[in-house]
Amino acid sequence: MEINIKTIEDVKVAELTGDVDASTAPSVTKEVLPLAEPESKILLDMTGVPYMSSAGLRMLLSLYRQVTAKEGKLVLVGLTEDIRDTMSVTGFLDFFTTSETIDEALEILT
């Protein structure tokens, strides 16, 4: 699992590469959670994530809860068809704003 964090204008962009499961979710949490400051704008680029396990999805929802608790915004970008489908039928997708491209996500956030 690789996590690459950069800033585009006032948006914090976290680029994930690799599977997110019980073994990698804690490191994602550790790196991404500190981005959740008051009114922060976070873009999670998941184009390079081929698989998310149950633990991975829980990590995402937990992150969402913490970002929104601080009046922030979170957008997920580049979900694969499989991950999107899994999130949809398990109800996780209902919570998130998603977009196909980074540009589109930046527009939503700014």
Add this chain to the structure above:
Amino acid sequence: MERIDIHPTHTYEGFKLRNGKPFPFGATLVPGGVNFSIFSSQATSCTLVLFKKHDQKPLVEIPFPEEFRIGNVYCMVVFDLDYENLEYGYRMDGPKNFREGHWFDKSKILMDPYAKIIGGRDVWGVTPDWNDIYHHRARIAFDDFDWEDDRPLEIPPSDQVIYEMHVRSFTRHPSSGVKDNHKGTFAGIREKIPYLKELGVNAVELMPIYEFDEFENSRPNPQTGETLYNYWGYSTVGFFAPKAGYAATGKFGMQVDELKSLVKELHKNGIEVILDVVFNHTAEGNEHGPTISFRGIDNKTYYMLTPEGYYYNFSGTGNTLNCNNPVVRGIVLDCLRYWASEYHIDGFRFDLAAILGRDPWGAPLANPPLLESLAFDPILAKCKLIAEAWDAGGLYQVGSFPAYGRWAEWNGKYRDGIRKFLKGDGSVGDAAQRLQGSPDLYAWSGRAPATSINFITAHDGFTMMDLVSYNGKHNEANGENNNDGSNDNDSWNCGWEGPTDDPGINALRHRQIKNAVALLMVSQGVPMILMGDEVGRTQKGNNNTYCHDNDLNWLDWTLLEKNADLFKFFKHCIAFRNAHPVLRNEWHFQNRDYVGSGYADITWHGTQAWNADWSDSCKTLAFMLCGKHAKQGTVEDNYIYVAMNMHWESLWFEIPRLHPGMKWHIFANTGANPAEASWEPGKEPVLENQAALLMGDRSVAILVGK
């Protein structure tokens, strides 16, 4: 402050351990580890067997140290487990003595009866590896679903309309229009919620969804070579786990979230979820069946045994769970509480529930502790409890099931009486009881009309279309020489056995279906319709399709267009019921005017108004409900008049007169051409002739007085 119990006290082959807590039973996530707890009254030792997900060989086998046993419970915390990729089971040692009822066998790996996820049959119909040493694999579930503001709906029983359905059958057919990988799953049902809403039902009753093994007794169909499965699933492998093969995400082990998400979405749309639960027996079968769980853990506690050690078989399927043993009662209660609280389930329908009232030797108990416990349970307090009030051992308790003011019953007498009446064989007196919510069965003991779950068809037996298309069952495809399934169908083929091009016969069949649903929706009590009856689903005359994963069970969605007249009629009748509280009374009729309207709450009529003919040969009946008596006079409703002509000739029915200024409007007349067989509730046209109605042969009319 840091807890002390996050620190291990023991180690075994590198795994860190400490003594666990006996409650709750099963595997529970605790700080730093997993608490494993399992009961056995006779085991002499117990070993926890851990697997990495899907592995054939165990990761480790950890014997419970003797100091970790409390009473008859083995409990232990194992630290630092990758619980998302873990499968676990147990080995138990103890006496092996058939006559004494002990089946301990340390060579077998046993599944936790409290497993919340069960792996091994992750995707429906994928042939298992028969050499696997552990087939049904206990896994650990997350119990942190985000329900937001959802909770069970608590719709009053009198206002319910139940739709009985099979998860896989509902959307498996290629014509279902749901996404390919959602066909036949919980996700597929979710896609079809708009359909259920349009139909107007407010509860779905799901045929068994607890993990079962579709490969139990699977075999090739002697006619076609196609595999015959345990398709319906009335044979539980694990009572706490949803069937993985019913989830689009079963391959990822996410069936728990998928099912919860379905329940949440149904609730958002005002639809309750009732589970058909099977506590009368398990998938372990008789002496020749597999050892999965209970048999190897504590055979004598869990099953009813003859003095020689054989399994009593009141279920007709091999074994009978010993439900009134306090330990077994405990697991049943734990199970239902879990589904009510963890899954927000609204109610339960108990398969062959009469068994739950038998003592360990099979005799019916006067005050069965399990039924009493369920009725008074604080967590189940608002859940619907519905009994199939008979069992395969011959105990028939419709009208006498121990109810404790809570239990409703599948009313088999409603089914039989209305079926006979519809084909012109029944007694009008019996039909009158059924239409009123069976006061003959329930009023005397103070039980409400909603005690009666009214149904004409259910999964077990003919579909509605087959009820009017076949005189006899045609179960050859089951490979049992047509010997299985009920012979007692009260069906009538309308003049030709099976499908026909004869327009007259087909019109009569559609009319009979409309007659049936019209009566169902104007009956007091809770109506239940069978999936697909609203579009004329056929099982080609098979009245016991328990083993077919094919067109015999799958709902063909092209019927929605083909039989659009039926769907419209069902939809209108359900909407009509929902619009009229006088059809949904909370107490039985008193046959008198107790609100001063000038009319009794219910009055009976025949071809002459005010003069019903109760003789044996009579095939006509009519009744009027006074709207001022709706819900015992607490709400105002219209007057409703229902005329039933089950004669083969057309007959004039004289209509009772209304108060001056009121007029009869026509909501439904199954004898009219299909376009005018029913009207949208609220838009019923005024009846031209207010004094009499010409009723076609075998037809039902419903009028609204306003």
